[in-house]
Amino acid sequence: MELPADFVLRTRTLLGDAYEQFEKSLDAETPVSIRLNNRKGLAPPSSGETIPWCNAGYYLPNRLTFTFDPLFHAGGYYVQEASSMFLEQAIKTYISQPVKCLDLCAAPGGKSTHLLDLLPEGSLLVSNEVIRNRSLVLAENITKWGRSNVIVSNDDPQKIGQLTHYFDLIVADVPCSGEGMFRKDEYSRQEWSMANVELCASRQKRIIHDIWNALKPGGLLIYSTCTYNTAENEENIQYIAENLGAEIQPLPLPDEWKVCGALKGNIPVSRFLPHKTRGEGFFLAVLRKTEDDSGPVIFKTKSSKDRKKESIPSAIQNWLKNSSGFHFNIHNGIVQAYPIIFKEDFLYLTEKLKIISAGVKVGESKGKDLIPHPALALSDDLDQNSFHRSEISWEEAIRYLRKEAITIDSEAKKGYHLITYKNLPLGFVKHLGNRSNNLYPSEWRIRTGYNPEHLLLFE
Known part of the structure; x- marks a missing residue:
């Protein structure tokens, strides 16, 4: 592997x-790793090897045909680089009570889906991505993970920073060089330069400055990057400690x-180097915001009199x-x-x-027709007994995920059917007797029309 000369000298x-x-080590094969969704019940992969710092993480001997x-x-699982699963150790060490958590630079969703499994019951996650198209990918991945205690936003850190002292925990996996x-992405090698490193380090400081006001006094910031140099790592951590009033936690x-x-420097941070650990480069530090004498912040919302009220169909x-544990509202016919x-x-918020996206989209009211939303099928809170179920084969599942027509038993009852594969819900169809309308979202569909000659699937 040809590395930039300045990178070689510096490293x-x-x-x-x-x-x-x-x-x-950078010429070695890139490790393949996944993390299981602990609410969807898949057994550990038969040929997997446990990742030591993540209870649900596994190395795989070969790359699966994920698409x-x-x-x-x-x-059922998320494809995630093993080193970044180390976030679990920071959460388990310092978070034991319910929190309001912000995942600031969250797309495509690896750390957010991990946080949804790790945070104590009663926690709320705000998962943010500043780039619009990436925020849509983030929302899709979080929807498929199935939790309802999460909001996906598309805002600049400066805007979120106006939420004075709202968050107990901020996870900032900041954009880096x-x-x-380098091992898995040739483009990152081509784009690297000393100037870009300095630009990234400066941008990272600005991001943390912008967001700092939103962190409660005594709250935690988990800062991470996937880069090796000290300008974006140790030097930035020292800067945050010295200029923003933070204590670096062991x-x-x-x-x-x-x-x-x-x-x-002699500061307690964690680094993953590929010649020592089985994964890519990763840096993580935990900082606690210094306590101050500020009182609690009152979060004001519009008066209930100012909010438009629409009736929610009880059937939806x-x-x-446990529908009594949810608040329902309706906007443009969509019930969430x-x-x-x-x-x-x-x-x-x-x-x-x-x-x-926020919570779970449950369904749509169109006149007298109530249509289940695709997000509902993937939600942990779905009452599966509310729908007919149709288990389908792999071939039918791929057709369904391409948003093509699929065939279910013509003798099956008419109405909305929950489509499952190996007992995991994929979405809904409307069964009309002689045919079924595929309700899978167009924007989620598998776009390629070919099937690979050799399949490697999770088992």
Whole structure:
């Protein structure tokens, strides 16, 4: 692998005698890893190897044909780089009570879906992405993960920073120069330059400055990058500590994981280097915002008199398990629901942020017709007993995921059927007797028309 000359010089200075081993590791095969959705019940992969720092994470011996695996589309697992799953250790060490959490730079959704599994019951996650098209991908991946205690937003950090002292926890996997992706991404090598490193380091400082006001005094910031240099890592952490009033928190780890410490300064941070750990480059630090004497912030929302009220069909409400635990509203005919304990939070954030999705979309009311929403099929809160079920084969599942016509038993009852593959819901069809209308979202469909000659699926 040909590396940029300035990168070689800079990294050799940091690693010393270990540099040759480091560079050799970049020519090794990229590890393949996935993380299971702990609510969807898939058994561990038969040929997988546990990732030590993530309970639901597994290395795979070969890359699966993910695009053609219906269990992937059903949200049964997420394809995620192993090192970045290390976020789990920071959450388990420091978060034991329900929190309001912001995942600031969240697309495509690896850390957000992980947080939804890790945060204590009663927590609320706001998952944000500033780039519009990436925020739509983020919303799709979170919808497929199936949780309702989450809002996806598309806002600049400066805008979110106006939510004074709202969040207990902010996860900031900040945009970086991407040195840790050199092994798997040739483009990142081509784009690297010393000037870009300095630009990224400056941008990262601005992002943290912009968001800092939204973090409660005593709250935690988890800062991470996928790059090796110290300008975007240790130097930025020192800057945050010295200029924003933050205390760097230790993260005790087993020696056998071979996670490294700081490459500059004597501060408690965690580094993944590919010649030591099985994964790509990754850096993580935990910081606690200094306490101050400010009182609690009052979050004001519009008076209930100012909110337009529409009646919610009771039949739609019954499509959710424990429907009494949800607040329902309707907008442009779409019924959405979110946990009632977060009612005021959802209303407040809807007024303040550009929301892409919130809670779970349950269904659509069109005249006398009630249509289940595709998001409902993938939700953990779906009451599956509300619908007929049709289990389909792999071949039928691929046709369904391409939004093509599929065949179910002509003797089956007419109406809306929940389509499942290996007992995991994929979506809905409307069965008319002689045919079925495929209700899978066009924007989610598999776009390629060919089937691969060799399939490797999760099992």
